[in-house]
Amino acid sequence: MNATSVRIVTLKIDDRELSAREDRTILEVARENQLDIPTLCHLDGLSSSGACRLCLVEITGIRRLLPACVTTVGEGMEVYTNTPRIQHYRKLILELLFSERNHVCSVCVSNGQCELQELARKLGVDHVHYPYLMPELPVDASNPRFVVDHNRCILCGRCTRACDEIEGAHTWDMRGRGIETRVITDFSDPWGASSTCTGCGKCVHVCPTGALSEKGRSVAEMVKHKHFMPYLTLMRKEQS
Amino acid sequence: MSAKTDVMEASEQKADPRWRSVEKTMRQHGYHANGLIETLHAVQEAYGCLDEEALRRIAAELRVALSHVYGVATFYNYFTMAPPGRHTCVVCMGTACYIKGAGEIMERISKEFNVAPEETSDDGNLSLLSARCIGCCGQAPALVVDGEIWGGLSADEVIERLRRVLNDA
Numbered sequence: 001m002n003a004t005s006v007r008i009v010t011l012k013i014d015d016r017e018l019s020a021r022e023d024r025t026i027l028e029v030a031r032e033n034q035l036d037i038p039t040l041c042h043l044d045g046l047s048s049s050g051a052c053r054l055c056l057v058e059i060t061g062i063r064r065l066l067p068a069c070v071t072t073v074g075e076g077m078e079v080y081t082n083t084p085r086i087q088h089y090r091k092l093i094l095e096l097l098f099s100e101r102n103h104v105c106s107v108c109v110s111n112g113q114c115e116l117q118e119l120a121r122k123l124g125v126d127h128v129h130y131p132y133l134m135p136e137l138p139v140d141a142s143n144p145r146f147v148v149d150h151n152r153c154i155l156c157g158r159c160t161r162a163c164d165e166i167e168g169a170h171t172w173d174m175r176g177r178g179i180e181t182r183v184i185t186d187f188s189d190p191w192g193a194s195s196t197c198t199g200c201g202k203c204v205h206v207c208p209t210g211a212l213s214e215k216g217r218s219v220a221e222m223v224k225h226k227h228f229m230p231y232l233t234l235m236r237k238e239q240s
Numbered sequence: 241m242s243a244k245t246d247v248m249e250a251s252e253q254k255a256d257p258r259w260r261s262v263e264k265t266m267r268q269h270g271y272h273a274n275g276l277i278e279t280l281h282a283v284q285e286a287y288g289c290l291d292e293e294a295l296r297r298i299a300a301e302l303r304v305a306l307s308h309v310y311g312v313a314t315f316y317n318y319f320t321m322a323p324p325g326r327h328t329c330v331v332c333m334g335t336a337c338y339i340k341g342a343g344e345i346m347e348r349i350s351k352e353f354n355v356a357p358e359e360t361s362d363d364g365n366l367s368l369l370s371a372r373c374i375g376c377c378g379q380a381p382a383l384v385v386d387g388e389i390w391g392g393l394s395a396d397e398v399i400e401r402l403r404r405v406l407n408d409a
Contacts, residue, residue, distance in 0.1 A: 170305030175314040186306040187296070188314075196306065 011077040026068035026079055027055055037081050038090060038119050040208055041156035042069045045229030046165060049157055053093055054119070057081050065089065087123070094120050099130040100179070101137065102151040103209070109222035110210030116154060117209075133179075142192030145215055146204050148183070153211035155181055159203035166232050171197040183211075202229075258286035262294060266301055273304045276312060280319060290321045317371055325360040325367040327406060330384040334373025340380040341395065346370065348395045349402065365406055 010019045013030050020029040025048070030037050041052035048069040056065040060078035065086065068079075080086070097103070097116065105111045119125075137150040155174065160183065164170040171194055175184045185194045204212040205224045213222045265282035269275025279302065283294045290313050299309045313319050331337075331346045346357055346368070355361035355368045376382040379391025383398065385405060390398065 164305070171307060173305065173307030173311040175311050177315050184307055184310060187292070187310050188307075 009073055009075040009077075011073050011075070011079065013079045014081055020073050022073060022075075024073055026057060026066075026071050026073055026077075029073055030068065030079075030081060035081060037068050038123065039069060040115060040119065040154065041158065043158050043162075043206055043226060043229060045231070045233040046158060046161045046206070049161070051155070051157055054090055056086055056089060058083050058086060091123055091125050094123060094125045095128045095130055097154050098125070098128045099132050100135075101153065102132075102134060104151075107219055108152060108210040109213045109217045109219060110152070110224075111220040113220070113223055114210060115208035140191050141215070142190035143194075143197070143199075143215075144192065145199060146191065146201065147213050147215055148185075148191055149211055149213070150182055151211075152209045153183055154209055155183070156208060158206040158208065159183060159212060162202045162206045162229070166229070166236070167198060167200050167202055169196050169198050169200075172203060259294070259297075261286045262298070266298070271302060273302050276302055276304055276309065277316075280309075280313060284319060289323045290319055292321070320369075322360065325364050327365060327386055328367040328369060328384075329386075329402060330369045330371050330374070332372075332374045332376065332380070332382040332384075333370045334377065334380075336377035336380040337373075337382050342381045345381055345383070345395045345398055348399055352399050353402070353406070366402075 007022045008019055009022045010017065011029075012018070013026070013033070013035055016033065016035070018029060018033055020032075027037055027039065027042065027048075037055045037057065039052065039055045041050075042048050042055065050067040050070040053067060055068040057068045057071075058065060058080040059071075060080075068081070094116070098120070103116065105114070105117055108114065111117070135151075139147060139149045139151070141147045157174070160170075160172040160174065163172045171185050172183055174181050175188055176182060182188075185191045186196055191197065201214070204214060206226055206229060207213075207224065210222060262279060262282045265279050266275060269278060276298070279298050280290060280295075283290055283298070287294060295309050295313060296306065298304075299306045313321060329349060331342055331349070333342050333346070349355070349368055350357055353361060353366050353368070355366050357368055357370060360367040371384075374382060374384060374389075376389055376391060379389065381391075381393070383390040383393075385402065390401065393401070
């Protein structure tokens with residue numbers, strides 16, 4: 001993009017005066033300025049989908065809360081990232097995520113390395129005020145190297161986007177809607193039977209929870225490496 | 241992907257008249273991926289449901305990932321991957337109909353004709369489906385039976401009329 005065609009705007013985030021290119025998102029600008037906004041579905045290097053709603057922020061003059069990851073900055077904007085109203089909603093979203101499937105940390109491969117768990121700790125979610133649905137969900141271990149455990153999936157869509165945008169295979173997608181939604185490989189076939197999966201393992205490492213893991217990992221042993229994502233995106237853009 | 245789905249004998253494709261209307265829809269959209277939903281409509285119209293083999297061929301022809309096709313096919317309430325029964329009964333579960341007792345009607349039909357919601361009876365006579373508002377809130381509780389709208393009936397009346405429809409065929 002031509003640098004001269006992009007305007008610079010000034011805005012306030014949490015009462016701090018900042019300036020930024022007008023094509024940047026509130027999340028990008030906040031993080032560049034060491035203001036933390038929690039996210040689950042966002043990952044540097046992948047497109048943003050605004051799915052998890054944890055990055056909701058308040059903007060003066062707009063009644064609705066807007067997701068910071070897909071909202072671009074504007075001239076004179078006043079953004080608040082951590083008001084009591086937002087804190088309330090963020091905890092509520094996490095509680096709903098916990099109640100929807102079976103997030104049993106003590107027996108999870110990602111215990112201690114999990115983004116969902118870490119966020120709950122950070123935001124002080126010490127109780128879940130909703131009844132746990134405890135659905136009976138399958139675990140697919142048909143792939144020779146990886147496992148998908150639907151009990152831990154929060155449907156953030158990172159695996160889907162990494163597979164489509166970076167690997168280019170688009171093996172993952174989601175089927176159904178609402179509470180019936182599941183991540184699927186190909187025609188909802190077992191992962192091991194997928195004819196499009198390259199076995200690259202990117203999906204496993206971008207997964208924020210223990211839904212995708214490497215085989216042979218026991219409780220708390222699944223360490224994920226996500227830092228290659230922005231690098232890969234950059235390198236692939238250079239090539240094309 | 242291509243090995244499994246792409247290779248379909250040309251003669252075999254021509255031989256199936258159902259496939260021709262699907263082919264025509266894809267052509268009208270220039271074999272672009274954005275014609276996917278229209279093409280799925282064409283499949284459902286021609287085959288009565290979203291036939292798996294047809295979906296695999298569409299994925300190859302439109303160059304869309306299999307998982308994406310499957311995702312779209314299962315996202316929309318209108319699409320079904322199971323062959324429908326001889327008669328279909330769609331119970332509207334929109335807010336207005338629900339308040340007017342659609343839940344009870346659904347339950348009664350299910351029990352009376354021995355068919356689980358969203359499924360087809362074992363004898364293949366009746367498919368019982370639900371929808372989220374069909375836009376006939378004024379006639380709540382509304383049903384669509386073989387394409388015809390039934391509105392404002394009690395559960396008993398619905399059962400009686402439905403029995404007549406099923407026995408006629």
